[in-house]
Amino acid sequence: MKQSQLFPNKSLKEAPKEEESLNAQLLIRGGFIDKEMAGIYTYMPLGWQVIKKIEQIIREEINSVDGQEMLMPVMQPKEYWVTTKRWGDFDVLFKIDLGEGKELVLGPTHEEVITPLAQKHIFSYKDLPFAIYQFQNKFRNEPRARSGLLRGREFLMKDLYSFHVSEQDLDLYYDKVAKTYDKIWQRTGLGELTFKTYASGGDFSKYSHEYQTLSDNGEDTIFLCEKCKLAVNKEIIKDLENKCPDCGNEDLKERRAIEVGNIFKLKTKFSEAFGFKFTDSKGVEQPVVMASYGIGLGRLMATVVETHHDEKGIVWPKSITPYNVHLLEIGKNSTQMAQGIYGACQKAGFSVLYDDREMSAGAKFAEADLLGISVRLVISDKTGDKVEWKERAKKDIELLTQEELLNRLKAYYQE
Amino acid sequence: MKQSQLFPNKSLKEAPKEEESLNAQLLIRGGFIDKEMAGIYTYMPLGWQVIKKIEQIIREEINSVDGQEMLMPVMQPKEYWVTTKRWGDFDVLFKIDLGEGKELVLGPTHEEVITPLAQKHIFSYKDLPFAIYQFQNKFRNEPRARSGLLRGREFLMKDLYSFHVSEQDLDLYYDKVAKTYDKIWQRTGLGELTFKTYASGGDFSKYSHEYQTLSDNGEDTIFLCEKCKLAVNKEIIKDLENKCPDCGNEDLKERRAIEVGNIFKLKTKFSEAFGFKFTDSKGVEQPVVMASYGIGLGRLMATVVETHHDEKGIVWPKSITPYNVHLLEIGKNSTQMAQGIYGACQKAGFSVLYDDREMSAGAKFAEADLLGISVRLVISDKTGDKVEWKERAKKDIELLTQEELLNRLKAYYQE
Numbered sequence: 001m002k003q004s005q006l007f008p009n010k011s012l013k014e015a016p017k018e019e020e021s022l023n024a025q026l027l028i029r030g031g032f033i034d035k036e037m038a039g040i041y042t043y044m045p046l047g048w049q050v051i052k053k054i055e056q057i058i059r060e061e062i063n064s065v066d067g068q069e070m071l072m073p074v075m076q077p078k079e080y081w082v083t084t085k086r087w088g089d090f091d092v093l094f095k096i097d098l099g100e101g102k103e104l105v106l107g108p109t110h111e112e113v114i115t116p117l118a119q120k121h122i123f124s125y126k127d128l129p130f131a132i133y134q135f136q137n138k139f140r141n142e143p144r145a146r147s148g149l150l151r152g153r154e155f156l157m158k159d160l161y162s163f164h165v166s167e168q169d170l171d172l173y174y175d176k177v178a179k180t181y182d183k184i185w186q187r188t189g190l191g192e193l194t195f196k197t198y199a200s201g202g203d204f205s206k207y208s209h210e211y212q213t214l215s216d217n218g219e220d221t222i223f224l225c226e227k228c229k230l231a232v233n234k235e236i237i238k239d240l241e242n243k244c245p246d247c248g249n250e251d252l253k254e255r256r257a258i259e260v261g262n263i264f265k266l267k268t269k270f271s272e273a274f275g276f277k278f279t280d281s282k283g284v285e286q287p288v289v290m291a292s293y294g295i296g297l298g299r300l301m302a303t304v305v306e307t308h309h310d311e312k313g314i315v316w317p318k319s320i321t322p323y324n325v326h327l328l329e330i331g332k333n334s335t336q337m338a339q340g341i342y343g344a345c346q347k348a349g350f351s352v353l354y355d356d357r358e359m360s361a362g363a364k365f366a367e368a369d370l371l372g373i374s375v376r377l378v379i380s381d382k383t384g385d386k387v388e389w390k391e392r393a394k395k396d397i398e399l400l401t402q403e404e405l406l407n408r409l410k411a412y413y414q415e
Numbered sequence: 416m417k418q419s420q421l422f423p424n425k426s427l428k429e430a431p432k433e434e435e436s437l438n439a440q441l442l443i444r445g446g447f448i449d450k451e452m453a454g455i456y457t458y459m460p461l462g463w464q465v466i467k468k469i470e471q472i473i474r475e476e477i478n479s480v481d482g483q484e485m486l487m488p489v490m491q492p493k494e495y496w497v498t499t500k501r502w503g504d505f506d507v508l509f510k511i512d513l514g515e516g517k518e519l520v521l522g523p524t525h526e527e528v529i530t531p532l533a534q535k536h537i538f539s540y541k542d543l544p545f546a547i548y549q550f551q552n553k554f555r556n557e558p559r560a561r562s563g564l565l566r567g568r569e570f571l572m573k574d575l576y577s578f579h580v581s582e583q584d585l586d587l588y589y590d591k592v593a594k595t596y597d598k599i600w601q602r603t604g605l606g607e608l609t610f611k612t613y614a615s616g617g618d619f620s621k622y623s624h625e626y627q628t629l630s631d632n633g634e635d636t637i638f639l640c641e642k643c644k645l646a647v648n649k650e651i652i653k654d655l656e657n658k659c660p661d662c663g664n665e666d667l668k669e670r671r672a673i674e675v676g677n678i679f680k681l682k683t684k685f686s687e688a689f690g691f692k693f694t695d696s697k698g699v700e701q702p703v704v705m706a707s708y709g710i711g712l713g714r715l716m717a718t719v720v721e722t723h724h725d726e727k728g729i730v731w732p733k734s735i736t737p738y739n740v741h742l743l744e745i746g747k748n749s750t751q752m753a754q755g756i757y758g759a760c761q762k763a764g765f766s767v768l769y770d771d772r773e774m775s776a777g778a779k780f781a782e783a784d785l786l787g788i789s790v791r792l793v794i795s796d797k798t799g800d801k802v803e804w805k806e807r808a809k810k811d812i813e814l815l816t817q818e819e820l821l822n823r824l825k826a827y828y829q830e
Contacts, residue, residue: 004541005481006483007483007485007533007536007547008536031536034532034535036487036488036490036532037488037490037492040488040490041488042486042487042488042528042532044485045485048484048486051486066420068416068421068460069460069463070422070458070460070462070463071457071458071463071466071571072451072457073451073452073455073456073457073569074552074554074569075451075455075568076451077451095511096511097512098556106511106521113451113457117451117457120423121422121423121424121425121446130420132422132460139490153490154490156486
């Protein structure tokens with residue numbers, strides 16, 4: 001992609017003043033997102049590249065635990081929400097009044113859709129277990145939508161739902177998904193900062209689990225057991241007598257953190273509300289046992305920004321860098337060679353953002369640092385017949401021939 | 416995918432009685448979609464495979480005309496719709512009342528978002544032309560949502576918007592997109608049935624263009640010029656004096672058809688409403704010239720079903736078949752060989768729906784015909800050490816060795 005043709009083709013010097021959060025400031029300045037209203041953002045082409053990479057990582061991992069991808073509607077019937085008693089209780093529900101007493105819900109989650117849908121097709125223990133998931137917009141009328149992509153009123157989410165004959169079977173699958181979640185944090189660059197965290201189970205269970213990523217700008221407070229690599233949300237730390245629930249360690253570290261995912265044992269709350277039963281191997285009817293598992297895609301991207309930046313801008317992990325290469329052409333004499341490198345990198349299978357704009361070197365370098373693409377290449381009068389290689393996360397600069405460059409790119413992205 | 420584990424793992428004998436349309440009847444019976452409410456459907460795993468293939472074909476083609484993919488919000492500010500005078504005029508608008516005089520729109524289209532967004536970043540003729548697109552849910556409160564996926568209240572759409580310095584530049588790009596649309600119809604199996612059709616230009620232009628696919632169940636009536644391979648929508652045939660607008664042919668054929676796409680020259684309607692101007696090469700401010708181009712993904716899928724079926728079920732074009740292969744294991748002695756073929760096909764890169772269910776041969780064959788996967792393979796006591804090959808669209812049956820099978824699959828899907 002030639003940067004002169006990218007929308008937008010120039011970053012902003014300043015973020016909107018009302019935008020308090022660091023993630024939104026950097027993402028808006030870089031042209032990754034645009035703010036439409038409080039808590040409602042457009043993903044611009046650069047930001048959408050990042051989201052698509054995050055989506056594909058999540059898809060591969062959820063497919064590996066036999067999740068089946070589908071798409072449920074945004075609009076949901078009121079009566080399902082009345083059935084689960086959440087029409088009145090879910091306090092951030094967007095409702096649509098169609099007149100003549102008809103009302104709809106804009107889904108903040110999809111238990112109210114998937115439970116009656118599964119009920120149409122699942123009758124016997126032979127039909128269980130199964131798990132389905134989707135990437136779909138969610139809607140919550142958050143009164144405090146001021147944390148950029150961390151707390152949106154409209155946001156993209158991966159939601160997975162699993163269905164089981166028993167709590168034992170649910171526990172087995174739940175642990176499998178928990179391991180898969182760890183892989184997702186590893187693959188998106190959040191692995192070392194993210195901890196499985198005991199949290200309130202809400203209406204469903206005594207405890208649920210969240211995944212919390214350490215970040216000074218996090219909205220949550222957790223107590224971290226460094227031995228067990230797990231944490232407890234402040235909301236239940238007293239219930240656990242200020243101890244690690246696994247090892248009893250009392251030396252827990254208080255930290256700010258961002259919730260990047262959650263997993264809930266719903267058990268039979270929804271199946272009982274809808275009367276969703278299966279016939280077990282002895283011919284007896286039982287309520288289906290359920291769980292749900294969420295990851296917000298924009299929130300994950302924002303968490304990466306909150307935890308992967310320096311004073312100059314974003315430092316994308318290479319797994320979700322919007323382009324593999326940011327190629328900077330400095331000076332008019334560099335055009336021919338830059339075009340050659342642009343073509344050669346693309347031919348070798350690497351995506352390239354090619355800065356072909358007429359702009360000062362300083363402005364180009366500053367913008368490359370702001371955008372944070374993992375590998376920066378420079379071609380200028382000073383680089384001769386070689387290409388300057390710099391990784392965004394490192395300070396070293398090297399001069400490489402075209403052949404060395406392509407080998408280095410292969411090695412870098414295969415690591 | 417083992418069919419015993421697919422959700423749902425069994426097709427329905429009958430479609431819901433209130434479902435009048437053929438597309439929804441077949442798609443619901445086959446487990447491709449589920450009806451949540453009038454005009455609102457879930458894409459089940461099988462249907463979602465088809466949609467993802469359609470999406471990828473459209474993505475490749477729109478990328479080839481330099482469309483940049485992004486994602487705009489569903490929720491849109493009322494004031495933008497007031498600005499374009501469509502708050503009152505757009506008669507199927509879903510509105511959300513937030514109280515305290517605040518209202519939102521659920522986007523039925525995105526001109527009201529993209530125009531002010533582009534305005535933030537486009538200032539000069541040097542920033543033009545550019546084109547952006549998205550795949551996003553659209554919402555229209557259709558009073559007559561009874562044509563299955565053909566007329567939804569919530570539906571997935573590819574919408575592309577282009578921005579130009581002049582009508583001449585718009586015309587050039589418009590023609591490029593028109594050619595790309597033809598490729599999309601060809602690649603999704605609708606090519607021979609689909610015709611560029613003159614239609615009313617609405618508020619924007621004298622004429623717009625639709626793409627209409629011949630189908631007896633279509634909601635539209637068109638007049639087809641067989642010489643020019645183009646058509647005129649009934650709504651403007653009198654304005655054109657019942658003649659082909661290209662060759663003057665008066666022998667036009669009246670046909671029923673389904674609108675699968677449309678392209679609109681918006682010209683300066685939206686840029687003038689928002690005061691969206693650029694500075695031209697002479698330093699003079701001019702309004703930006705715009706066009707929009709839509710394709711409904713579910714509607715395209717439904718149109719394929721309406722035009723590609725027989726009395727037994729759907730006949731998917733191979734480009735959008737939900738799986739490459741439907742492998743039927745008949746009888747318990749076939750399990751081992753079926754598992755071998757299942758693995759070999761997947762290893763060779765073909766997706767397989769493996770019918771491993773305990774069910775009569777007749778029921779399996781009937782369901783395979785209903786689902787309409789392009790290639791059916793059968794392994795039974797009768798096939799010996801070979802595999803029975805049958806294409807859904809043909810009657811011939813052949814017995815192939817495993818090696819012949821893999822070569823045949825490669826040839827079939829490369830054609």
